[in-house]
Amino acid sequence: MKIKIEKRQELKPKLDESNLEFGKEFTDHMFLMNYTLGQGWHDARIVPYGPIEMSPAAMVLHYAQETFEGLKAYKRPDGKIQLFRPEENFKRLNRSNDRMCIPRFDEDFAIKALKTLVEIDQDWVPHAPGTSLYIRPFIFATSPFIGVRESRTYLFCIILSPVGSYYPGGLAPTKMYIEDVFARTVLGGTGEAKCGGNYAGGLAAQKKAASKGFEQILWLDGAERKYIEEVGTSNVFFKIDGKFYTPELSGTILPGITRKSIIELLKSWGETVIECKMTIDELVDYHRQGKVEEVFATGTAAVISPIGSLDYMGETLVFHDNQIGEYSQKVYDELFGIQTGQLPDPFGWTVLIDE
Ligand SMILES: *Cc1c(COP(=O)(O)O)cnc(C)c1O
Numbered sequence: 057m058k059i060k061i062e063k064r065q066e067l068k069p070k071l072d073e074s075n076l077e078f079g080k081e082f083t084d085h086m087f088l089m090n091y092t093l094g095q096g097w098h099d100a101r102i103v104p105y106g107p108i109e110m111s112p113a114a115m116v117l118h119y120a121q122e123t124f125e126g127l128k129a130y131k132r133p134d135g136k137i138q139l140f141r142p143e144e145n146f147k148r149l150n151r152s153n154d155r156m157c158i159p160r161f162d163e164d165f166a167i168k169a170l171k172t173l174v175e176i177d178q179d180w181v182p183h184a185p186g187t188s189l190y191i192r193p194f195i196f197a198t199s200p201f202i203g204v205r206e207s208r209t210y211l212f213c214i215i216l217s218p219v220g221s222y223y224p225g226g227l228a229p230t231k232m233y234i235e236d237v238f239a240r241t242v243l244g245g246t247g248e249a250k251c252g253g254n255y256a257g258g259l260a261a262q263k264k265a266a267s268k269g270f271e272q273i274l275w276l277d278g279a280e281r282k283y284i285e286e287v288g289t290s291n292v293f294f295k296i297d298g299k300f301y302t303p304e305l306s307g308t309i310l311p312g313i314t315r316k317s318i319i320e321l322l323k324s325w326g327e328t329v330i331e332c333k334m335t336i337d338e339l340v341d342y343h344r345q346g347k348v349e350e351v352f353a354t355g356t357a358a359v360i361s362p363i364g365s366l367d368y369m370g371e372t373l374v375f376h377d378n379q380i381g382e383y384s385q386k387v388y389d390e391l392f393g394i395q396t397g398q399l400p401d402p403f404g405w406t407v408l409i410d411e
Contacts, residue, residue, distance in 0.1 A: 057100050057165060059087075059172055064104035073184040076220035078357070083177040083189075087169050087214040089161075097161055097212065102173055105215065111200035115207045120253040121197035123152040126356050127313075129174050129189040129216075129409065131181045132397025137174060138406045139191075140395045142167050144313045149193060152249040157206040158195055166193070170214055171409045177216055178409070186221025188396075190357075194252075222358040227380050227388060229364030230353075232272035232287060234336065235261045239278030240286065240308075247285075247308040255289070262288075272353065274366060276336060277308060284334045290353035290361060291315035294339065295383055297347040304331040314354040318387055320403065336368065343373045350381030359395075360388040 064084045071081055082105050089100040116122050125145045129137050146163040153160055170191065174181070181189040193214045197207030238261040241247025246254055258273075265273050274292070277283040284303055286292060291312040294301045300322055305311050319329050342348050351363040364378040375381075393399030394406065 057098070059169055060099075060101040061172075061176070062101065062103045063176070070179065071182075071218060073182045073187055073218075073220075076182065076187060076218055078219050078222075079190065079217050081217060083180040083216040083218070085173060085176050086216075087173045087212075089169070089212040091159055091161075091210040091212070093208040097159075100165075100169060102169075102176060108211070108213070110198055110211075113200040113202050115197035115199050115201060118202055119197070119204060120251070120256070121156055121158065121207055122194065122252045123149060123156050123158055123196075124192060124194035124250055124252060125149045126250075127191045127193075128219075128356060128395070129181055129191060130396045131183040131188075134397070135183075136397070137178055137181050137189075137409045138395075138397055139170070139174070139409065140407075141313055141317065141405050142170060142407055144316070145193070148250060148311065148313070149195070152251055153195065155246060155249040156251055158197070158210060161195075161212060166212075167407075171407075171411075173214055173216065174409045180216060180218050182218045182220075184220075186223070188219055190217045190219045191215075192217065227360065227362055227385060229362040229375075229378055229380060230271040231269070231365050231367070232274050232363055233265065233268065233270045233367040234276060235265070235273045236281065237261075238264075240275045242278035243307050245278075245308065248305075248310060250310060258289070270367070272361075272363065274336075282335050282337075284336055284339065285309050287353040287361075287363065290355035290358070292351070292353050292363075293318065294334070294342075294348060295350040295381065296342050297349070299328040299330060300383075301330050301332065301334055303334055306333065312355060314356055314359060314391070317391060317403075317405065318354055318360075321387060321390060324402075339366075340368065340373065343375075348373075348375055350384055351375045352381070352384040352387075359392050360384055 086105045127145045146166045198209045199207040272288045275285045353361040362380045362384040366373045394401045
């Protein structure tokens with residue numbers, strides 16, 4: 057399929073790079089592609105960024121049939137622009153689509169479309185330290201019908217947003233607590249899919265956490281409230297007695313690409329990484345024995361978010377003196393270095409946009 061390109065006549069003024077907020081500003085162009093039952097994906101195009109017209113009966117607005125992804129483009133010291141494991145994001149988007157009854161798309165074509173879009177808007181990729189271009193691919197149901205079934209038409213969009221450093225003041229440990237009323241998901245639900253509905257369902261818990269003064273929620277499994285699953289919208293790692301632990305992908309956990317990369321990175325350093333079921337009681341026990349050395353959350357937006365403490369049953373468990381752990385910093389430096397092209401990439405994770 058060819059990508060039709062319609063460029064904006066007058067480009068928008070560029071932004072002050074030292075002052076970028078997350079997800080507020082968007083570039084000059086966006087990618088769109090339609091799906092029609094019987095015809096497949098068609099009309100791939102890059103057009104000026106702007107509002108999308110759709111029916112008030114569009115199914116996504118009623119029943120939330122939608123999936124999305126998040127990845128970043130970085131400007132390297134030599135001025136070239138690179139993506140981090142984009143094939144993993146599009147693979148996961150198709151797996152999310154399977155769960156949400158959205159038709160699959162061609163992953164190689166999506167990468168080509170993304171590279172073309174980023175190339176057209178390349179002047180929007182910021183180069184100040186810690187900045188990047190956040191990429192949001194998403195797909196949603198557009199059929200004008202309010203009966204409940206899967207849609208017959210969809211729109212695939214990619215929009216781009218220049219973002220600042222997640223940690224302007226350096227990596228800062230966060231406070232978390234355990235949510236005991238709301239559940240994020242249960243086995244058989246949509247927890248493994250990256251879909252907007254999961255986030256809508258999590259807002260009440262997020263609001264509650266913020267009102268109690270916590271930045272993060274430690275989610276336990278929804279059925280037994282026993283097993284550790286994720287932290288906020290990130291995966292979680294524990295360094296206990298010299299070994300790294302992260303909850304296994306049991307069907308309710310979002311398979312993070314940062315998670316996967318950190319497992320590979322730690323193993324390449326000769327560290328032991330164990331993916332297993334872990335209960336909250338085990339964590340508390342290990343903490344009592346003084347064996348919990350570091351806790352950190354992982355995801356594309358922040359890469360690593362060190363966790364300083366956990367409130368549970370009226371007790372505050374403090375990790376690593378509420379300071380950044382040695383490995384949290386080391387993993388962050390290495391991964392961020394590879395992503396931004398400041399360090400060599402022995403894993404072949406990065407892809408230049410003009411490759
Ligand atoms: C996106 C996401 C993550 C992190 O995935 P990355 O690929 O590392 O960005 C973790 N948990 C949830 C719920 C997510 O939506």
